[in-house]
Amino acid sequence: xxxxxxxxxxxxxxxxxxxxxxxxxxxxxxxxxxxxxxxxxxxxxxxxxxxxxxxxxxxxxxxxxxxxxxxxxxxxxxxxxxxxxxxxxxxxxxxxxxxxxxxxxxxxxxxxxxxxxxxxxxxxxxxxxxxxxxxxxxxxxxxxxxxxxxxxxxxxxxxxxxxxxxxxxxxxxxxxxxxxxxxxxxxxxxxxxxxxxxxxxxxxxxxxxxxxxxxxxxxxxxxxxxxxxxxxxxxxxxxxxxxxxxxxxxxxxxxxxxxxxxxxxxxxxxxxxxxxxxxxxxxxxxxxxxxxxxxxxxxxxxxxxxxxxxxxxxxxxxxxxxxxxxxxxxxxxxxxxxxxxxxxxxxxxxxxxxxxxxxxxxxxxxxxxxxxxxxxxxxxxxxxxxxxxxxxxxxxxxxxxxxxxxxxxxxxxxxxxxxxxxxxxxxxx
Numbered sequence: 001x002x003x004x005x006x007x008x009x010x011x012x013x014x015x016x017x018x019x020x021x022x023x024x025x026x027x028x029x030x031x032x033x034x035x036x037x038x039x040x041x042x043x044x045x046x047x048x049x050x051x052x053x054x055x056x057x058x059x060x061x062x063x064x065x066x067x068x069x070x071x072x073x074x075x076x077x078x079x080x081x082x083x084x085x086x087x088x089x090x091x092x093x094x095x096x097x098x099x100x101x102x103x104x105x106x107x108x109x110x111x112x113x114x115x116x117x118x119x120x121x122x123x124x125x126x127x128x129x130x131x132x133x134x135x136x137x138x139x140x141x142x143x144x145x146x147x148x149x150x151x152x153x154x155x156x157x158x159x160x161x162x163x164x165x166x167x168x169x170x171x172x173x174x175x176x177x178x179x180x181x182x183x184x185x186x187x188x189x190x191x192x193x194x195x196x197x198x199x200x201x202x203x204x205x206x207x208x209x210x211x212x213x214x215x216x217x218x219x220x221x222x223x224x225x226x227x228x229x230x231x232x233x234x235x236x237x238x239x240x241x242x243x244x245x246x247x248x249x250x251x252x253x254x255x256x257x258x259x260x261x262x263x264x265x266x267x268x269x270x271x272x273x274x275x276x277x278x279x280x281x282x283x284x285x286x287x288x289x290x291x292x293x294x295x296x297x298x299x300x301x302x303x304x305x306x307x308x309x310x311x312x313x314x315x316x317x318x319x320x321x322x323x324x325x326x327x328x329x330x331x332x333x334x335x336x337x338x339x340x341x342x343x344x345x346x347x348x349x350x351x352x353x354x355x356x357x358x359x360x361x362x363x364x365x366x367x368x369x370x371x372x373x374x375x376x377x378x379x380x381x382x383x384x385x386x387x388x389x390x391x392x393x394x395x396x397x398x399x400x401x402x403x404x405x406x407x408x409x410x411x412x413x414x415x416x417x418x419x420x421x422x423x424x425x426x427x428x429x
């Protein structure tokens with residue numbers, strides 16, 4: 001039944017591989033069930049209620065992605081957007097968190113309209129192959145800097161922005177150990193190399209005091225403090241239109257870049273670089289954002305950490321359904337889920353990053369009007385700490401570079417539209 005519904009055989013996979021992929025992706029995403037409530041609670045939102053909202057928004061998004069779009073991608077409230085929600089809108093602008101939730105809800109409705117109409121699909125499929133390869137590689141570099149930061153290998157520096165961390169720290173050494181375990185086992189084609197690495201260093205960390213184990217089971221908290229609390233009327237006031245647009249634009253282009261990068265890594269792009277069933281995947285993103293706002297969390301989006309599951313063989317929606325089931329179980333296993341430390345998932349992200357950056361090898365390095373925008377896209381994502389900003393700089397470089405080189409006719413009208421939207425975002429928002 002599962003084979004017929006998800007098309008396991010035709011996608012070159014099986015139930016065991018999909019289960020493993022779902023577990024792998026979940027382990028790399030599980031931090032969000034603790035981190036998201038920690039960030040949003042700074043606004044005055046109830047931590048326990050946001051924890052429930054985070055889990056259920058992820059469940060909703062993953063189920064739509066798996067059962068409707070049949071893609072192996074996980075969704076959850078997005079990092080970056082939750083920080084903007086808290087520190088940019090609520091604390092920075094003095095907006096009530098209920099009103100900010102209303103802005104997220106409205107942006108989700110607009111996102112849904114754009115996804116239902118052929119507009120967004122037209123935009124994404126018009127992206128040139130060179131930029132699609134660059135987006136995939138850029139997400140890899142983005143994953144790498146997140147991984148290196150979480151592992152303590154790269155730290156902040158006022159003089160040079162970033163610098164080498166303390167390589168003698170126990171957590172850093174364990175992260176490095178986890179990475180070499182994954183590399184070695186993967187080369188030997190041992191199934192579950194990533195999970196083995198994550199679990200091994202998590203267990204090793206307990207006696208060293210860098211990982212804690214405080215139990216297994218707890219009852220789900222009460223979701224009512226944030227459920228249906230969004231203030232839609234307040235969010236429609238003129239002064240907050242820009243906030244709604246920021247939520248919309250960042251989600252639009254972050255999720256677009258993520259879908260393109262993951263689809264390339266999974267082999268879902270056709271010979272023309274187009275993604276099949278794209279509209280269904282977009283509906284999962286927008287539907288989860290709307291549902292998340294109702295439940296009481298910031299924008300929900302597709303996670304780049306899904307590359308971890310894709311890397312171990314996840315190819316169908318069964319992977320996403322497994323992720324959904326694990327997020328649902330997380331409601332009852334908060335002590336266990338929160339026991340997976342950041343240093344244990346960091347090597348998994350770094351390992352996946354190494355797999356994703358190879359997309360740059362497929363560029364036509366003889367045409368600088370293709371390669372220069374691609375390189376700008378790839379390096380700008382980690383350095384701006386934003387998939388959307390990296391894409392914006394890449395698209396603007398592509399459009400103006402092609403035009404000044406006398407190759408403006410090669411630029412699809414949709415690419416001009418995307419570049420114009422990014423220019424408006426950089427200049428006006």
